Amino acid sequence: MKHLFISIGLLIAAGAVISCNNQKKVAATSTQTAEQKxxxxxxxxxxxxxxxxxxxxxxxxxxxxxxxxxxxxxxxxxxxxxxxxxxxxxxxxxxxxxxxxxxxxxxxxxxxxxxxx
Incomplete structure (x- = not known):
């Protein structure tokens, strides 16, 4: 049971990290498009x-x-x-x-x- 909770916790943490990284990429893209000719x-x-x-x-x-x-x-x-x-x-x-x-x-x-x- 303890391993199940640890596994679920690790999955949630990994999802949060991936989500934050995707948001940073979107923000970088938005900044790049703002610098148009x-x-x-x-x-x-x-x-x-x-x-x-x-x-x-x-x-x-x-x-x-x-x-x-x-x-x-x-x-x-x-x-x-x-x-x-x-x-x-x-x-x-x-x-x-x-x-x-x-x-x-x-x-x-x-x-x-x-x-x-």
């Missing part, structure tokens, strides 16, 4: 989706490549920029970190957005 794009806004503290603008560049740009009050303030509301049809220049989803869509978290003539 920046991109700057120029194009016309073709669609706007309103959000809680900003909006997402789908922007087509001169080659008709689409980017989904998140323009939020919080992100603009963090980067020292001013939040601006743009409308469909306006041409903008957006700069920020980017990532791509499995479908190949490019998402940009804007740090700076300005109108372009």
């Amino acid at each position: 920046e991109i700057e794009i120029t194009g016309a806004i073709v669609k706007i989706e309103n959000g809680k503290d900003g909006y997402m603008a789908t922007v087509n560049d001169k080659n008709n490549k689409s980017y989904i740009v998140t323009i939020s009050l919080a992100n603009m303030q963090k980067s020292g920029s001013t939040f601006k509301r743009f409308e469909t049809g306006q041409k903008i220049k957006a700069k920020g970190t980017f990532w791509k989803d499995d479908a190949g869509n490019t998402y940009i978290t804007a740090k700076n957005v300005e109108a372009v003539q």
Whole structure:
């Protein structure tokens, strides 16, 4: 009976160690994805989706490549920029970190957005 309790205790301890190691790997991956490269794009806004503290603008560049740009009050303030509301049809220049989803869509978290003539 004593061996049974020791075996169960060792299994629980091993599970806890493995669980902690997996969490550390996830945290390291999250940190790595946060250190993404920046991109700057120029194009016309073709669609706007309103959000809680900003909006997402789908922007087509001169080659008709689409980017989904998140323009939020919080992100603009963090980067020292001013939040601006743009409308469909306006041409903008957006700069920020980017990532791509499995479908190949490019998402940009804007740090700076300005109108372009």
